[in-house]
Amino acid sequence: MAKEKKFVESITDMELDFPQWYTDVVKKADLTEYSSLKGCMIIRPYGYAIWELIQKQLDERFKATGHENVYMPMFIPESLLQKEKDHVEGFAPEVAWVTHGGDKKLEERICVRPTSETLFCEHYANIIQSYRDLPKLYNQWCSVVRWEKTTRPFLRTMEFLWQEGHTAHATAEEAQEETLKMLNVYADFCRDVLAIPVIKGEKTEKERFAGAAHTFTIESLMHDGKALQSGTSHNFGDGFAKAFGIQYTDKDNKLQYVHQTSWGMTTRLIGAIIMVHGDNSGLVLPPMIAPTQVVIIPIAQHKEGVLEKAGELKDRLSFICRIKLDDSDKSAGWKFSEYEMKGVPLRLEIGPKDMEKNQAVLARRDTGEKIIVSLDELETKIPELLKDIQANLLQKATERRDSKTYVAHNMEEFEKEINETPGFIKAMWCGDQACEDTIKEKTAATSRCIPFEQEEIDTVCVCCGKPAKHMVYWGRAY
Amino acid sequence: MAKEKKFVESITDMELDFPQWYTDVVKKADLTEYSSLKGCMIIRPYGYAIWELIQKQLDERFKATGHENVYMPMFIPESLLQKEKDHVEGFAPEVAWVTHGGDKKLEERICVRPTSETLFCEHYANIIQSYRDLPKLYNQWCSVVRWEKTTRPFLRTMEFLWQEGHTAHATAEEAQEETLKMLNVYADFCRDVLAIPVIKGEKTEKERFAGAAHTFTIESLMHDGKALQSGTSHNFGDGFAKAFGIQYTDKDNKLQYVHQTSWGMTTRLIGAIIMVHGDNSGLVLPPMIAPTQVVIIPIAQHKEGVLEKAGELKDRLSFICRIKLDDSDKSAGWKFSEYEMKGVPLRLEIGPKDMEKNQAVLARRDTGEKIIVSLDELETKIPELLKDIQANLLQKATERRDSKTYVAHNMEEFEKEINETPGFIKAMWCGDQACEDTIKEKTAATSRCIPFEQEEIDTVCVCCGKPAKHMVYWGRAY
Incomplete structure (x- = not known):
């Protein structure tokens, strides 16, 4: 028991010190680790698996709305960054500058992309000629760098992972439609996948993205009552098109400027998941993005037949959910705490007594409720429960947000x-x-x-x- | 007809000028575009879709062999890069150095990762304590930078996309087993997915990776008789472990150094696909990595019912293959050339006469053969043909390799x-x-x-x- 206690005790109470609680959860749930370069984080397997599930489900939504993925270079020559006045003012103070390649000093210094508007604009100027080439609906998954020294895992780091959509349209109306369409994709994704309710709206001029005509945002509320900007979608009008000369010939053979948008979501979403759903036992993951949805913990696993039965269940249930069997030699109590900390939505306990009764115990991470289920009904009961947990997390988060x-x-x-x-x-x-x-x-x-x-x-x-x-x-x- | 001719004529004959043929195909098949920074390429949607299919299928093989994905920072402090003597000698001459963050000069300059051994080693030194922590089987998908001025799309670029596996093991035997296991994963992937036969073997000391004890490689042969290193797997022994102090306590409570491996494959594979399978009509894609496996081209599409029928077929067949319908107003002949250029494995032609006979024409990209198929048999015939094309490409590539x-x-x-x-x-x-x-x-x-x-x-x-x-x-x- 001493060991088990230690595992739990090392988390700070969220009511006492929320920032420390956050740091503890990130560390104890094995999400990130610090690197020797201040401000950069290592995303560990469990944290990255959450990101992969976010990526996959967001990417499907992008493709379903007609977007294609591309890859642009990570470097931007200084002269290119400077082409749009507001944009360079916004970003130049926080970029990392490359000045040497090997032993040689570069003729022009280049920065590591803080965002890729300038690269996409240059590309669009090359590939767009006619109205037939429009719209261009591109997205890119990559990492970007913004030189900040005060950092917190997922929420603010010097380098972070994200997607950035960049589109070009024939008319202002189409660009506005796209900007709002993607904001809705983001809001729906937050609600239906992350179980996070958001407020949709427009940023004031002061809070607008550097170079945008309109910035739209989805805002969520954390446990501690602080807001988190969870995704943004920008309408650039034709400002960038004029700065970069992105023109097309319309049906009447006249030259027109394109209208552009960009929109992005980042690994910061993992911070939102932690701070919206987490509790004093650690992380609480919505089933839709839980790398492990069900963990099987054998009880009295040294007893005859227990591990075999647990293994059999794992194989059987792996067709209906992301499932893991922990047959390590740690105590069952230790394992309980560990997977609570990692926010696994459902724990399946199976021991000699359960086997006698042809049953298993299912414990919900969100409510703590324990349900006894016949082994014959697992295939229907588990998906039902996962769905219910997903819905319950959204409901609780919405109630909390509204009450605050x-x-x-x-x-x-x-x-x-x-x-x-x-x-x-x-x-x-x-x-x-x-x-x-x-x-x-x-x-x-x-x-x-x-x-x-x-x-x-x-x-x-x-x-x-x-x-x-x-x-x-x-x-x-x- | 003039237009159609133009589309084809603009490719150089591969027998006359292979490098120019390569450049033409890359450009005409819309795979990449140049960026304003010399040496960096833009991977366009069609090229990136091939990379996504490569990624997905390789990643599945990594996960099936027990590997987990992580994300490490893109920056390496100079002092960290210098920790392993041979490694720094190999890479320092070709790295991009960041010297400023915003307006401030950095106290220590940092490089953009050319490869991440040093970062993984530092991380392993932090997280590995006991034999219970081993093995660590990590992989990362990212981009890396090597400062080179002579570049060619996919084959040699300043920045390229890749995966890098990095593992740590308790014993030398386990590390060697892993090194060879991953080489075999690579070789099987090339054969079964890319339809590229490879020679497996060990590099000589002269050609070894900087810091490795043994480097294993898979080598393939291009159309022009030049070889392409298509994937490498390195056994580091305990050299890096000693340089970075990566030790664990074994079962007898003694401190031991870990043994490490790393292995990587890159976007260069797309270059291999082009140069192994391509011909004078352009790209030829193995069905397993073709973003579009079947393209439907309506014949006389202005005639009543043709477009409707084509759309109906597209919907029906989208369950069994990656299919696209080109109903644009270009001529059928122009479309034929375009999708030949893009290497789409199968073309499905449907016109008024075919509709009368309840049939379609299937044209193979690899052999040029045209097959008339009843519309009722498409669901069985198309998968059969795709499988046959995949096998035929491997056989032809093997015969060509052997004959050269x-x-x-x-x-x-x-x-x-x-x-x-x-x-x-x-x-x-x-x-x-x-x-x-x-x-x-x-x-x-x-x-x-x-x-x-x-x-x-x-x-x-x-x-x-x-x-x-x-x-x-x-x-x-x-």
């Missing part, structure tokens, strides 16, 4: 809520950046988005009292 | 063969590096490998006449 969403009519209420009960604050805004700045200064909260679903909770701006233009979600954010 | 493999007993024969009929030269070798150097100087051929299947074709070295130790495959190589 507050309304503020004035700055007094705003400050009180954000300090005493952190969460989303819904409040009206006049549209003036000065008020955003003031709110940030006073509360450390930023505008998360102007949600598509507007409510008129007041007529005046929460900050300056002038007539309000929009209802905005505010929050302290990761 | 020669025996040389002395340097006169060696030089005559390699100059007049380029291909593999089988010749005996004394084991002395001086003879390798002489042969390279005289013939531009290098030792490709000491094959596992030895033949005693002579008793003395082809170069110096001293007693021979091994039969070696020699060749000019990419």
Whole structure:
């Protein structure tokens, strides 16, 4: 028992110290490890397996909406990065510069991509000639680098994995349609696969992506009441097209500029999963992205026939779920804690007494509930339970998010809520950046988005009292 | 007809100018495009779709042999790269150095990974303590950078995509077993998926990977008689373990060094596919890695019912193969050339006359043969044909490889063969590096490998006449 206790005790209570709880879970669930280069993380097999499941399911959704994958170089020459003025201002301060190839100093320094708009634009300028070449619906899976020194695994690292979609369209309408279509793909993916509810909306000008005409976002709320930007979709209008000369001949044989979009999701989603579903026993994984959906733990495995039966069940059930048998010589109690820490949705216990009764015990990670099931019914019961766990996680997350969403009519209420009960604050805004700045200064909260679903909770701006233009979600954010 | 001719004419004849033929195919089949940074390529959707099929099928084989995927940082601090003497000597001259992050000069410069042995070693030193932690069977999919200015799409580029397996074992025997197991996974993959026959063997000391105790390789032969190293598997012994201090406590509580391996395959395989199977009409893809296995081309598509029938067939057959319908307004002849260029294994033609007879015409890309098939039999006939094409490509490639493999007993024969009929030269070798150097100087051929299947074709070295130790495959190589 001493050993088992140690495994559990080493996690900090999330109510006492949420950041430390997060770090503990990431480490104890074997998701990442630090590398010797500060700010870079190693994604370990268990963490990477989650990313592979995210990738696979997102990629299917991209392909189903007509997108194709490509691979662009990881380097951007300085002169190319500088072609779009706002874009370079946004990114130049945080890029890694390559100045030497082998022993030789480069004539022009190149940066490691922080994002690939400039590369796609250059490529599009080469391959787009006619309206027949449009739309171009490309996506790329890769890693990007942004030079930051304050980092946290998955949430903010110098290098991170992501996908970046880049599309070119004949008209402004088509580009806008694409921007919103992909935002919806993201929101649906979060809800249906990650069991994370999100708020969809538009970023204010202050929070817009460097070079974008409009940035749309999905925002989720973590256990500690802080917001996490979980995916963004940008409409560039024809700004990049003009900077890079991306033109096509339309049906009337006239030269036109294309309209572009880009959209991205990153390994940060794994941080969201941890902070939305996790608890004081560790990670809690939605079945849709759990590398192991069911772990079989033999009870009294030294007794005759137990390991054989467990192995038989594993083989039988591997057709219906991602299943693992832990037949190592650790105690059953130790294993219980370990797979709780790793967030495996279902534990299947099988011991001599169960075998006598032709049954197994199924324990849910989300509720702790134990269900006794006949061995003959596992094939129907397990998929049912996995589906139920997936739905329950979404429901719990939605309830928690809603219970942490507050309304503020004035700055007094705003400050009180954000300090005493952190969460989303819904409040009206006049549209003036000065008020955003003031709110940030006073509360450390930023505008998360102007949600598509507007409510008129007041007529005046929460900050300056002038007539309000929009209802905005505010929050302290990761 | 003028248009159609143009499409075909723009490819150089492979017998006249093989390198130009290669460049033409890469370009005309829409596989890659140049980027503004010399030496870096853009992999376009059709090229990337081939890579995705390679990745998927290789990854399944890695997982089936117990390997797990991870992700390591793309940066290596200079001090870390320098830890293993031979390794740094091999790679330092060709790495890209990052010296600045944003505006700040770094205290220590870092390189973009040319390969990740040093990163895995550092990680293994952190996570391996006991014999219970072994073996570690990790793999990573990523891109790496080697600073070269003479580049060719897929074959040699500054940045390329690859997988790199890195494993750690308790004993030398286990490491050797792993090294050979993965070489066999590679060889089987080439044969069964890419339809490329390979020679398996060991590299000579001169051709060994920087820091390896043994390097094993699979070598294939291109249309032009040049060899291509298609995959390598290295046994490091405990050299890296000693340099990085990777030790574990064995069952007797004694500290031991681990034994390590690494193995890799790259986007270069796409170059091999082009140069092994291609012909003067363009690319020829083995069905196993063809993004489109069957293309439906409607004949007289303006006639009533043709497009509807073609669409119906597409929907029906999409359950049994990767199928595409080209209903664009280009002429049928133009489409024929285009999909020949793209190497689509089967073309399905359907027109009004076929519809009357309840039949379709299937045209094989590999043989040009046209087969009339009843529409009721497509579900059985298409998979049969795809299987047959896959087998036929392997057989033709094997016959061509064998017909271009020669025996040389002395340097006169060696030089005559390699100059007049380029291909593999089988010749005996004394084991002395001086003879390798002489042969390279005289013939531009290098030792490709000491094959596992030895033949005693002579008793003395082809170069110096001293007693021979091994039969070696020699060749000019990419």
